Amino acid sequence: MNVGINTALAISLGLLAVPVWADDCANAMDQFTLNQCAAAEYATQDKRLNQLYGDYRKRLDDGQKQQLKDVQLAWIKFRDLACAFESASVEGGSAYPMMMNGCLSAKTSSRADELEQLSACEEGDLSCPAPAP
Template sequence: MKRMLLGTALALLIAGAAKAADDCDNASDQTTMNVCAGDALKKSDKQLNDLYKQVEARLKDDADTTKLLVSAQKAWISFRDAECTFSSSAVAQGSVYPMIYAMCLDGLTQLRVKDLQTYLGCEEGDMSCPVPAAQ
């Protein structure tokens, strides 16, 4: 009986996840669009944090460059947040604001993801790259 209940619960969770993804593809109300934009940002932010940790790990033997990375990342976060506050200010009092703000954050986060991926793809001997090649 417990297995049957567990199986049913699991099936409902899977169906709920599929429905949520479908809701985002066909969102027709602002609340759903806001939630979907927030979910996309969370996914991008996780990707960014994972890549940042990889870059940090490659710099573990270089404290000075690690400090520069930390400084750059803090400055980038400040820029991203300020830019998105500015660019979404026209709708700051509206129900669309959470979606517009999250979409801005997500877009800039994806650009930063690409930057970090580039650093992680540097080849040995690339003097223009601050991150050592993978060993």
């Protein structure tokens, strides 16, 4: 019974240490940590994009909301297909999660920048669907 408790404790401590490794992305030394860091960066960019999308959407009328939704769904499909293509050379390998998440992160960051720019456009800009308040 003592072995079971020690094993459970060792596993628990090991799981607690994983986030510490993930936080040290600048000094990542193994593929597992690199993969975790890439996933964390993608999650950060995805959260940023979703926040910008939600905030911007509030300013739109119903027709514009549907247009934005259609654009966003098409963009997501493009992003996912493009990243699958760009990561295909390492598919099945240990670096695949890092490459895929790195691509998703970069494309998501770019899309967030686009939405940020749209949300800051000013009245009189003919390419501005909803000027900044």
